[in-house]
Amino acid sequence: MTTAGTHETEILSDPDVPLVRITREFDAPPEKVFRAHTDPDLLVRWLGPRGVEMRIDSFDCRTGGSYRYVHSADGEEYGFRGSFHEVRPAELIVQTFTFEGMPDGVALERLVLEDLGGGRTRLTATSLVDSFEGRDGFVASGMEVGVIEGYQRLDAILAT
């Protein structure tokens, strides 16, 4: 865990379109960062804030596949689901995303991994919705805690 927490997570709300852009570097090559996003046994160990339990119902991470998982904390359960539009190993994941508590809200998400050389990767994750109100509500909901803590947990997994 020598490098855990050494990288800043940048979370920007786009001024022109209802999109959030997250940028983060990792001290691991793209193949390893990709695997931590696509292997359910690794994903449950880092996705979301500390103290949240994650259970995966299904996770078919390939072009045309779909997923559903549940976060639980303090006796409450929160379901999330979507489909994988395109998956390119070590490069790209394009997926849809819905929080089941707001079943009519759908985000189009794009994860891009760039090889920075020297065993480092830049991750850029965008989330596009159809209104600024929806985007701003998502950002104001405290999502940044989950994102930042999740990536710190991911740092620790990548360091092993």
Place this chain on the structure above:
Amino acid sequence: MTTAGTHETEILSDPDVPLVRITREFDAPPEKVFRAHTDPDLLVRWLGPRGVEMRIDSFDCRTGGSYRYVHSADGEEYGFRGSFHEVRPAELIVQTFTFEGMPDGVALERLVLEDLGGGRTRLTATSLVDSFEGRDGFVASGMEVGVIEGYQRLDAILAT
């Protein structure tokens, strides 16, 4: 075909977000309009402009499914693919959409069917992308011809 061509197709570019909204009424109940969108044997008879041949490679129209089809005209082939985020019979289809000629372009599409009573339906179809340039290029590409002619062909199918 008594009613074919009697309804206007409204195609609006949203001023605030990079989205196109298409609205059209049909003289058929939602169940019938929905079936024409989800039954491959019906879909190939109307989707797209006149004079285009449509071949479906796969079409698994259910929540979590995916699709691919090819339009051909004048010896050229155009592939389209995506996944179905959510399908609610006679009500809603949320899907992703990519024209394979521009493989990094992905639209999030939402089809809503409203029962107007008296065997009539209002269809609202939105297409959201991540830039105004992309949206305006899509609208300027002549897509409205395919949409308008496609719905005229759909009118004819619904009238039988």
